[in-house]
Amino acid sequence: MAVIGRLRRARYLERGELVVTVTLLGALSVVYIVPFIWMALSSLKLPQELFIVPMRWFPKKLEFSNYARMFREFPFLLDLRNTMILVVVNIVSAVLSNTFIAYGFSKIEWKGREPLFYVVLATIILPFQVVMIPLFIMFHTFHWIGTFFPLTVPGFFGNAFFIFLLRQFYLSIPNELSYAAKIDGANEFMIYSRIVLPLSSAAIATVVIFSFLRTWNDFIGPLIFLSDNRLYTLSLGAQQIMQNLDPKWDLLLTLGVVMTFPVLVLFFLLQKYFIQGIAMSGIKG
Amino acid sequence: MLKARRNQINGLLFVSPWIVGFLVFITYPVLASLYYSLTKYDVIHPPEFRGLGNYLDLILRDDVFRIALLNTLYMIVVGTVVITVVTITIAIVLNNRQIRGLSVFRVVFFIPTLVPLVILCIVWIWILQPQTGLLNTCLSYVGIRGPGWLADPRLAKPAFIMMFLWTSGGAVIIYLAGLQDIPETLYEVASIDGAGFLRRTFTITVPLLSPVILFNVVTYVIGIFQSFAESFIITSGGPDRSTLFYSLYLYQNAFQYFKMGLASAMAWILLIIAALFIAILLGLERRFGYRQ
Amino acid sequence: MTKKKWAMLKLVGLLAGVVALPVLVGGCSAGSSTASKGGTLTYWSPYGGDSLKWDQWRIGQFQKANPDVTVNLIATPSGGITNGKLLAAIAGGDAPDIIISDNASAAYSFAANGTATPWDMSKVTLKIADLLPGMQPVTQINGKTYLLPQDSNVIMLYMNTKLFQEAGLDVNNPPKTIDDLDAMAAKLDSISGGNIQRFGFIPWLDYGGDNAFYWPWMFGATVYDTSSGKLDLTSPQMVSVYKWMNKYAQKTSPTTMKGFTSGFGALFSPDHPFMTGKVAMTVVGNWFTNALRIYAPTIQYAVAKVPAPEGGRAGGTVFQSNVYLLPKGAKRLDLAYRFYNFCETTPILANDFDIWRSIPTNDKQFDEVSWTKKGDPIYKIERELANSPNSGTPALTKVAAELGDDLNALRDDVIYNNRDPLPLLQSLQDKYTKELAQ
Structure with missing residues (x-):
C-alpha cells in the first residue's frame, strides 16, 4: 500500500483523468491513422467506386487486380529499379564517407576542428534552393543532367547531418581503446576501421535508414536533374503519372500503398534506430 | 610536437572528403548563385550583368514575389504556433509514465512522417476533396458540411498546415526525448507545493524544453522555406495564388520562365531571410530561454 | 480484331518501306555521304502513359522500315521544353536530333529564344502553303520555318x-x-x-x-x-x-x-x-x-x-498542335529528316487520327481519315473548325x-x-x- 501511494504521488493522473486522457489520445490516434486505412482500402476499389458520393469505406469486392494492373500500366518495375540503384549507391556512399569524416571530427585532436565542425552544422540549415541553380548549371557543364550522377556523386563527400550523428556517437566511445591500440602501433586508419567502425553499428544502422528514406522520398532532386523517363524514380514517376492525360487515380493510390509499405515494414523492424536518429537530431544539438 | 603535427595531417585527411564536397557542392554554388543573382541568365545565352537589378525588381516591382513571401510568412507564423502547441501537447501527454508504456501511440503519431512526399500529396488531394474527400466525409458524420478546402483562398493555407501537422510526428519524438531529460523530482517537488498540471507545464516543462522547442521551430521554419513539392503537386500555387510559396515561385522563375538570374536573387534573399529568422530565434532563446 | 491489327501493321510496314525507298535513293543520288548512313537518332518525345505507348509503336514501325537506324527515345512527359532539361541539353552540347512538343506555344517561345535550327524545306515533302491557314503562323519565325506540325486538336x-x-x-x-x-x-x-x-x-x-x-x-x-x-x-x-x-x-x-x-x-x-x-x-x-x-x-x-x-x-478555335522541332546543335539532322518524313506518311498519321481523334494539318488529308469516311458528326465539326479563318495559335511570343x-x-x-x-x-x-x- 505504501509503495503504491508513493508511486501515485509521482504520477500526476488520477484514474478518471487517465481514462479521459487515453480516450482522447485514442481518438487523436484514429485521426492520424485513418488516412492509412483509407488508402489501403481504396487501393482495392474500382475507379467507379472510388469516386462515389458519399464516400464508401469498404470496397464491395476486394479488387486485388488493381495491383496487377498497376504493374502493367505503370512502369513500376523500371522506376523501382532506378530507385533501388540510387538507394544502394547512396547508402554505400553515406556509410563510407560519413563514418570516415566523422572520425576526423571526433577522434583526432587538431587545430581548427571545432570551428570547422560549426561550419558542418551550419550547412544543415542551408536551404537547397540556394545552391540548386548553380548546381544545375554546374552539372550541365559536366554533361550530367539526365544522368544519375547529380543524385549520387555528392553523397561521396559526406552529409552534414550524418557527420553530426556519427560524431556524437563516436564521442561516446571511450578513447582508452584507441590509446591501447596506438601503443600497439596501430595508425588512425586501423583504429577507425578495426575499433571504431565495429563499435558503431547502431549509429551506422541509423545512417543507413535515413539515407534510404531520403533517397526513396526525394522528389526535387530527380525532378530537376533527370530528363529521360527511363531513369525516373518512383517518386518522380508517380508525379509524372499525375500529369498524364489519363492519370488513373485509382492506380495511383495502389502505387501509394506499394511505395509506403516497405518503409512501414522497415520502420517496424528497426523502430529503435528510427526513433534514435530522430531524437538524436533534436536533443544533443 | 611531432604528434600534434601528425594529428593535424591525419585530422585533415579524414575530413578532406567533406572539405572537397563543401567547396564544390556548397561554397562554389553559394558564391556562383551570388554572381548569377546580379545577371540576366537563361542558360543558353551568356550571363548579362545587370547589377542589383534583379533585387530591385523583386523588392520594388514584383507583386507576385510579395505574395509568395507573405504566404510563406503566414505558414511560418501560424504554422509554427499551431504545430508547436499540438506536438508539445501530444508529447507531454505521451510522456506520462502511465501512458509511456503504450508505445503504440508514439508509433501512431510517427508513421505519417514515413509516407513518401509525392504519395503524401496524392493522399492529401483525396483527403481534401470537397465531395468524395475523407475530411469532409468525416465532418458530415457530425453534421458539418465541409468546404472546398483547396477551392477557397482563405482555407488553402490552413489545409496545408493540417497536412504539415499530420506529418510532424518527428517533432513529437524529439519533444519526448527532451521531456525525458527533465528530472522527475522537479515535478514531485512542484506537486508537493500544490502546483496544478497547467502550472507545472508552464513553470517547469516549457522553460526546460525551450532549447528543444527552438530546435523544432528552426527545423520547421527551414522546412517551410524549402517546401516546394506540396504546392507544386497539389495546387500549383492556386487558388488565387494563395499557396504560391517562396520556393515554388523560385522554381517557376528558374525552370519554367528560365530566369536563372532572378531566381538566384530570390535564393539569396531567402538565405538572408532564413539567417535573420534563425538569428532572431536564437536571440529570443538567449534572452528568455532557460539556462542551467 | 488482332488479325485486323496485324494485317494493318504489315500494311504499314510495306508502305513505310515504299516511302523509305525514295528517301534512300534520293540520298544516294544527291551524292551526300551522310544522308544514307545509318546510326542512332536521339528523339525526345513529350508523351507519357498511353500516348507514349503509341509513340513506341510508331518508332517500332520506323525502325522496321529503317533497319540501319536505332532510335534512342527519351520520353520527357514532364515537358522537356518547359522545364529546362532541353535547354540544359542544348547548352551542354548534348542536344537531341529531333523533338516533338505537345505545346506549340511553348515550342514557339523556345525556338524564338534562338535554341532551334530552321527546317530545310527542300528536304521535307510538306509545303507550308498546304497547311491549314490557321496553322501556318506558328511554323514561322523571322521568315524561317522552325516548327512543323504533326497533327492538331480543336x-x-x-x-x-x-x-x-x-x-x-x-x-x-x-x-x-x-x-x-x-x-x-x-x-x-x-x-x-x-x-x-x-x-x-x-x-x-x-x-x-x-x-x-x-x-x-x-x-x-x-x-x-x-x-x-x-x-x-x-x-x-x-x-x-x-x-x-x-x-x-x-x-x-x-x-x-x-x-x-x-x-x-x-x-x-x-x-x-x-x-x-x-x-x-x-x-x-x-x-x-x-x-x-x-x-x-x-x-x-x-x-x-x-x-x-x-x-x-x-x-x-485555338489549335492545340503537336509540333516537330530541330534543336540547335542537333548532330544527325539527316536521320531527323528521315524520321520526320516517315512519321508524316499516311499509315502512321491515320493510326494517330483513328486513336486520338486528332486532326490532320491540311484539309485534303481529312478525306482519308476513318472518322470522315464513317461520317462522324463530331469529326465534321472538327474539320470545319480547322478550316475556319478564325482559327490559330495565340500569343506567339517568347x-x-x-x-x-x-x-x-x-x-x-x-x-x-x-x-x-x-x-x-x-x-x-x-x-x-x-x-x-x-
Whole structure:
C-alpha cells in the first residue's frame, strides 16, 4: 500500500483523468491513422467506386487486380529499379564517407576542428534552393543532367547531418581503446576501421535508414536533374503519372500503398534506430 | 610536437572528403548563385550583368514575389504556433509514465512522417476533396458540411498546415526525448507545493524544453522555406495564388520562365531571410530561454 | 480484331518501306555521304502513359522500315521544353536530333529564344502553303520555318443532351453567341438558395481555364501581334473576357463554384463535373470524346462550335498542335529528316487520327481519315473548325509561358476578389512591355 501511494504521488493522473486522457489520445490516434486505412482500402476499389458520393469505406469486392494492373500500366518495375540503384549507391556512399569524416571530427585532436565542425552544422540549415541553380548549371557543364550522377556523386563527400550523428556517437566511445591500440602501433586508419567502425553499428544502422528514406522520398532532386523517363524514380514517376492525360487515380493510390509499405515494414523492424536518429537530431544539438 | 603535427595531417585527411564536397557542392554554388543573382541568365545565352537589378525588381516591382513571401510568412507564423502547441501537447501527454508504456501511440503519431512526399500529396488531394474527400466525409458524420478546402483562398493555407501537422510526428519524438531529460523530482517537488498540471507545464516543462522547442521551430521554419513539392503537386500555387510559396515561385522563375538570374536573387534573399529568422530565434532563446 | 491489327501493321510496314525507298535513293543520288548512313537518332518525345505507348509503336514501325537506324527515345512527359532539361541539353552540347512538343506555344517561345535550327524545306515533302491557314503562323519565325506540325486538336463545346432536354433546350440548337450561351447557362443552372445541384456553364472549367489565351482569342483579342511585336493586354476585348467570367463567378461565389466542381482537374476520371452532370456544358478539346467513352460511356452528349461575342472569332478555335522541332546543335539532322518524313506518311498519321481523334494539318488529308469516311458528326465539326479563318495559335511570343500563368492568376484575382480587370491588365501590360523590350 505504501509503495503504491508513493508511486501515485509521482504520477500526476488520477484514474478518471487517465481514462479521459487515453480516450482522447485514442481518438487523436484514429485521426492520424485513418488516412492509412483509407488508402489501403481504396487501393482495392474500382475507379467507379472510388469516386462515389458519399464516400464508401469498404470496397464491395476486394479488387486485388488493381495491383496487377498497376504493374502493367505503370512502369513500376523500371522506376523501382532506378530507385533501388540510387538507394544502394547512396547508402554505400553515406556509410563510407560519413563514418570516415566523422572520425576526423571526433577522434583526432587538431587545430581548427571545432570551428570547422560549426561550419558542418551550419550547412544543415542551408536551404537547397540556394545552391540548386548553380548546381544545375554546374552539372550541365559536366554533361550530367539526365544522368544519375547529380543524385549520387555528392553523397561521396559526406552529409552534414550524418557527420553530426556519427560524431556524437563516436564521442561516446571511450578513447582508452584507441590509446591501447596506438601503443600497439596501430595508425588512425586501423583504429577507425578495426575499433571504431565495429563499435558503431547502431549509429551506422541509423545512417543507413535515413539515407534510404531520403533517397526513396526525394522528389526535387530527380525532378530537376533527370530528363529521360527511363531513369525516373518512383517518386518522380508517380508525379509524372499525375500529369498524364489519363492519370488513373485509382492506380495511383495502389502505387501509394506499394511505395509506403516497405518503409512501414522497415520502420517496424528497426523502430529503435528510427526513433534514435530522430531524437538524436533534436536533443544533443 | 611531432604528434600534434601528425594529428593535424591525419585530422585533415579524414575530413578532406567533406572539405572537397563543401567547396564544390556548397561554397562554389553559394558564391556562383551570388554572381548569377546580379545577371540576366537563361542558360543558353551568356550571363548579362545587370547589377542589383534583379533585387530591385523583386523588392520594388514584383507583386507576385510579395505574395509568395507573405504566404510563406503566414505558414511560418501560424504554422509554427499551431504545430508547436499540438506536438508539445501530444508529447507531454505521451510522456506520462502511465501512458509511456503504450508505445503504440508514439508509433501512431510517427508513421505519417514515413509516407513518401509525392504519395503524401496524392493522399492529401483525396483527403481534401470537397465531395468524395475523407475530411469532409468525416465532418458530415457530425453534421458539418465541409468546404472546398483547396477551392477557397482563405482555407488553402490552413489545409496545408493540417497536412504539415499530420506529418510532424518527428517533432513529437524529439519533444519526448527532451521531456525525458527533465528530472522527475522537479515535478514531485512542484506537486508537493500544490502546483496544478497547467502550472507545472508552464513553470517547469516549457522553460526546460525551450532549447528543444527552438530546435523544432528552426527545423520547421527551414522546412517551410524549402517546401516546394506540396504546392507544386497539389495546387500549383492556386487558388488565387494563395499557396504560391517562396520556393515554388523560385522554381517557376528558374525552370519554367528560365530566369536563372532572378531566381538566384530570390535564393539569396531567402538565405538572408532564413539567417535573420534563425538569428532572431536564437536571440529570443538567449534572452528568455532557460539556462542551467 | 488482332488479325485486323496485324494485317494493318504489315500494311504499314510495306508502305513505310515504299516511302523509305525514295528517301534512300534520293540520298544516294544527291551524292551526300551522310544522308544514307545509318546510326542512332536521339528523339525526345513529350508523351507519357498511353500516348507514349503509341509513340513506341510508331518508332517500332520506323525502325522496321529503317533497319540501319536505332532510335534512342527519351520520353520527357514532364515537358522537356518547359522545364529546362532541353535547354540544359542544348547548352551542354548534348542536344537531341529531333523533338516533338505537345505545346506549340511553348515550342514557339523556345525556338524564338534562338535554341532551334530552321527546317530545310527542300528536304521535307510538306509545303507550308498546304497547311491549314490557321496553322501556318506558328511554323514561322523571322521568315524561317522552325516548327512543323504533326497533327492538331480543336476546342469544342460539349453539351449534355439529357440536361438540355430537362431545361427545355435542344442540343441541335446550340448557342451561337456569348449571349446565347449565357442565357442557356442560366436556364441550365440549378441553384436554389445555398443548395447547388448544377451549373449550366463555367467559363474557366477545363480548357477555358487551362489555356489562359483561349477566351481572349475567342473574344477577338490579339494579345500579341507577332508581325509588329506589339503586346496588347488592355484592349476592350481583354477587359470583357474577365468581366464576363466574373459575371459567372458572382452568380454564387467562385469559392462555392470551385468547391462544387473541383474534382481532380483531370478529364479522365469519372468525377469530372460534366460526367457527373454537375455542369451541363463545357469547353474542351476533341480528346474529351475519348475520356467520355472510357469513363462515362452512358452519357448522351452533343458537340458544337464554341460561340463568340460580336467582334470575336466566331466559328474558330485555338489549335492545340503537336509540333516537330530541330534543336540547335542537333548532330544527325539527316536521320531527323528521315524520321520526320516517315512519321508524316499516311499509315502512321491515320493510326494517330483513328486513336486520338486528332486532326490532320491540311484539309485534303481529312478525306482519308476513318472518322470522315464513317461520317462522324463530331469529326465534321472538327474539320470545319480547322478550316475556319478564325482559327490559330495565340500569343506567339517568347514570354508566353509566364504571361499565361500571370493571366490565369489575374483571372483568379478578378473572380475571387470581384476586382476591375483593367488596372490589373494595365500592370501586366507594363511588366511585359518592359520585359519584351529587353
